[in-house]
Amino acid sequence: xxxxxxxxxxxxxxxxxxxxxxxxxxxxxxxxxxxxxxxxxxxxxxxxxxxxxxxxxxxxxxxxxxxxxxxxxxxxxxxxxxxxxxxxxxxxxxxxxxxxxxxxxxxxxxxxxxxxxxxxxxxxxxxxxxxxxxxxxxxxxxxxxxxxxxxxxxxxxxxxxxxxxxxxxxxxxxxxxxxxxxxxxxxxxxxxxxxxxxxxxxxxxxxxxxxxxxxxxxxxxxxxxxxxxxxxxxxxxxxxxxxxxxxxxxxxxxxxxxxxxxxxxxxxxxxxxxxxxxxxxxxxxxxxxxxxxxxxxxxxxxxxxxxxxxxxxxxxxxx
Amino acid sequence: xxxxxxxxxxxxxxxxxxxxxxxxxxxxxxxxxxxxxxxxxxxxxxxxxxxxxxxxxxxxxxxxxxxxxxxxxxxxxxxxxxxxxxxxxxxxxxxxxxxxxxxxxxxxxxxxxxxxxxxxxxxxxxxxxxxxxxxxxxxxxxxxxxxxxxxxxxxxxxxxxxxxxxxxxxxxxxxxxxxxxxxxxxxxxxxxxxxxxxxxxxxxxxxxxxxxxxxxxxxxxxxxxxxxxxxxxxxxxxxxxxxxxxxxxxxxxxxxxxxxxxxxxxxxxxxxxxxxxxxxxxxxxxxxxxxxxxxxxxxxxxxxxxxxxxxxxxxxxxxxxxxxxxxxxxxxxxxxxxxxxxxxxxxxxxxxxxxxxxxxxxxxxxxxxxxxxxxxxxxxxxxxxxxxxxxxxxxxxxxxxxxxxxxxxxxxxxxxxxxxxxxxxxxxx
Numbered sequence: 001x002x003x004x005x006x007x008x009x010x011x012x013x014x015x016x017x018x019x020x021x022x023x024x025x026x027x028x029x030x031x032x033x034x035x036x037x038x039x040x041x042x043x044x045x046x047x048x049x050x051x052x053x054x055x056x057x058x059x060x061x062x063x064x065x066x067x068x069x070x071x072x073x074x075x076x077x078x079x080x081x082x083x084x085x086x087x088x089x090x091x092x093x094x095x096x097x098x099x100x101x102x103x104x105x106x107x108x109x110x111x112x113x114x115x116x117x118x119x120x121x122x123x124x125x126x127x128x129x130x131x132x133x134x135x136x137x138x139x140x141x142x143x144x145x146x147x148x149x150x151x152x153x154x155x156x157x158x159x160x161x162x163x164x165x166x167x168x169x170x171x172x173x174x175x176x177x178x179x180x181x182x183x184x185x186x187x188x189x190x191x192x193x194x195x196x197x198x199x200x201x202x203x204x205x206x207x208x209x210x211x212x213x214x215x216x217x218x219x220x221x222x223x224x225x226x227x228x229x230x231x232x233x234x235x236x237x238x239x240x241x242x243x244x245x246x247x248x249x250x251x252x253x254x255x256x257x258x259x260x261x262x263x264x265x266x267x268x269x270x271x272x273x274x275x276x277x278x279x280x281x282x283x284x285x286x287x288x289x290x291x292x293x294x295x296x297x298x299x300x301x302x303x304x305x306x307x308x309x310x311x312x313x314x315x316x317x318x319x
Numbered sequence: 320x321x322x323x324x325x326x327x328x329x330x331x332x333x334x335x336x337x338x339x340x341x342x343x344x345x346x347x348x349x350x351x352x353x354x355x356x357x358x359x360x361x362x363x364x365x366x367x368x369x370x371x372x373x374x375x376x377x378x379x380x381x382x383x384x385x386x387x388x389x390x391x392x393x394x395x396x397x398x399x400x401x402x403x404x405x406x407x408x409x410x411x412x413x414x415x416x417x418x419x420x421x422x423x424x425x426x427x428x429x430x431x432x433x434x435x436x437x438x439x440x441x442x443x444x445x446x447x448x449x450x451x452x453x454x455x456x457x458x459x460x461x462x463x464x465x466x467x468x469x470x471x472x473x474x475x476x477x478x479x480x481x482x483x484x485x486x487x488x489x490x491x492x493x494x495x496x497x498x499x500x501x502x503x504x505x506x507x508x509x510x511x512x513x514x515x516x517x518x519x520x521x522x523x524x525x526x527x528x529x530x531x532x533x534x535x536x537x538x539x540x541x542x543x544x545x546x547x548x549x550x551x552x553x554x555x556x557x558x559x560x561x562x563x564x565x566x567x568x569x570x571x572x573x574x575x576x577x578x579x580x581x582x583x584x585x586x587x588x589x590x591x592x593x594x595x596x597x598x599x600x601x602x603x604x605x606x607x608x609x610x611x612x613x614x615x616x617x618x619x620x621x622x623x624x625x626x627x628x629x630x631x632x633x634x635x636x637x638x639x640x641x642x643x644x645x646x647x648x649x650x651x652x653x654x655x656x657x658x659x660x661x662x663x664x665x666x667x668x669x670x671x672x673x674x675x676x677x678x679x680x681x682x683x684x685x686x687x688x689x690x691x692x693x694x695x696x697x698x699x700x701x702x703x704x705x706x707x708x709x710x711x712x713x714x715x716x717x718x719x720x721x722x723x724x725x726x727x728x729x730x731x732x733x734x735x736x737x738x739x740x741x742x743x744x745x746x747x748x
Contacts, residue, residue, distance in 0.1 A: 030436040139517030141452050237453045239423045286418040
């Protein structure tokens with residue numbers, strides 16, 4: 001990236017973050033909450049971009065990582081009174097990391113459609129376990145819990161307001177983006193991109209491809225788990241529907257819509273998809289099958305913008 | 320070439336925009352627009368009175384869509400009737416519908432929209448239990464009364480109850496209290512087959528407890544995963560020395576167990592009973608004669624025999640059937656979803672009248688009016704009398720035990736609402 005590019009990039013980044021910071025102060029409460037939710041779904045989509053866009057592996061297992069992050073947080077919030085935010089984050093991340101390590105170990109031996117199907121099957125296994133193990137997971141009904149306070153328990157805590165929760169989510173999503181961007185630009189990230197471009201050649205050079213893939217799946221799973229924790233904290237419930245593979249499908253749709261291999265594109269994809277769904281529902285009325293026009297818009301994007309909304313910036317963003 | 324084809328060609332392919340076609344489509348569009356702009360007849364009657372906004376979250380797309388659309392018919396029926404009769408406290412009622420897409424995250428977001436943006440005065444709806452549970456805290460946070468109209472999960476009015484939510488229909492423990500003594504009269508030893516997820520599991524526990532209390536015995540239970548298309552491997556293991564098989568399923572699982580239990584000879588070998596949802600009127604065509612002899616419990620079945628031989632039920636039945644035929648060409652009979660939504664709205668109406676409800680600022684007064692509400696059988700409550708218990712906001716109502724034969728229901732016994740009471744297990748915070 002040239003110096004001029006850097007200035008443009010960081011100015012644009014600063015402006016967008018500043019707009020997101022002031023969003024809860026200027027938007028009506030419903031839309032403010034909506035933006036927070038977009039950030040959470042965007043984080044999930046961004047985590048799957050590590051695999052889809054940078055490693056060339058399409059995963060349908062992200063619902064499991066997201067869901068386990070959510071249920072891990074739920075376990076922590078239900079076990080300890082008063083609910084503890086740090087413990088929720090720790091439990092959620094450990095849950096997602098453990099599951100992603102397990103899934104990665106078995107699925108990275110496979111490629112292409114076989115990898116996608118294996119991750120999908122794993123997510124469905126976790127879904128069935130959560131759905132039927134009612135005593136622990138609440139089964140179909142899921143788990144409800146109280147929202148933890150912000151701060152370090154025992155030292156300083158304050159209850160979340162809509163604004164502080166938004167800023168907390170924003171800080172973690174921005175932090176995750178910067179960290180993932182750094183990782184994707186590091187030698188490790190370059191190897192992942194090399195695997196995407198030509199896996200046999202990467203192996204021939206001497207890189208242990210499977211090990212890199214395992215780390216990529218775990219990294220991706222960890223951030224998907226973080227999104228799950230944030231969703232649990234925002235909405236105070238965990239449900240098996242979030243472990244169902246349709247959530248993984250939505251993450252893939254967000255990627256395709258926004259532009260894979262850009263990290264920020266999937267967040268834009270999530271925002272576009274969720275805003276379109278909301279807007280079409282309002283335009284046509286709730287009793288109209290508004291998901292049908294949404295499907296047509298998605299198909300139009302695929303046909304006319306195959307690289308996604310930010311696809312044209314892909315090379316520039318990855319300089 | 321048929322006229323139809325010519326029409327299609329004219330519209331899509333001919334490519335000519337003639338003055339006649341422009342005027343034709345313009346007039347049609349104008350008529351449609353005018354129809355949308357002309358106020359409904361009741362609006363003129365109410366003048367400038369500010370309408371009450373009643374939110375309704377329903378699954379209008381996704382897995383629960385068919386039921387959600389049916390449920391909405393019941394709510395619309397009640398609102399039309401209320402508006403025709405002069406509204407509530409002289410003000411008309413307007414429904415604000417939200418589609419939860421059968422997903423809890425969407426349901427939660429749409430509930431927020433109803434309460435925060437649309438600023439509804441109260442809510443009547445909720446179809447899928449997991450979505451009801453996910454949305455319960457939102458009503459509490461915004462201090463808005465929530466009349467649950469379909470969700471069955473027991474915990475809604477027990478461990479997860481809150482002071483803003485009311486359920487105007489039954490739940491599994493009260494049905495178990497009503498049915499267990501009759502089951503024990505049919506046979507002492509029972510095997511329970513159930514849908515293996517939260518509703519099925521909690522309902523199974525409720526029946527197991529009540530059958531034991533009534534002097535019966537549970538010799539075994541078989542959990543079958545939800546949506547299992549081939550239940551043979553589970554059902555073939557059900558054997559031994561017992562009197563009756565009790566099923567807890569709904570929807571297409573009800574059809575599957577009904578057909579496959581018959582094919583395996585279980586329904587001939589043992590007495591065959593269960594939750595009325597197995598033989599819901601919408602399932603009967605798919606079950607055919609294989610469900611003959613099944614005895615189920617339900618709060619509502621679409622018959623005009625006693626106890627449903629009242630003029631108010633006939634009126635409800637005819638109106639619901641006419642409306643349902645407009646959304647479903649199979650011309651179905653009304654089911655308990657229509658009934659529950661219709662009656663939940665009417666219960667809210669009575670509460671609003673009693674409390675002289677003006678808006679959300681009177682939510683506490685409305686809660687006070689609804690707590691302990693006695694609902695009398697009539698045009699508002701064609702299903703029968705009901706009591707909305709103060710301690711947990713759970714209603715207790717009449718149950719009917721009916722046998723299915725030849726695609727029709729035969730009411731065997733009517734259980735009075737007082738014999739369905741189950742102790743409260745709710746603590747409002």
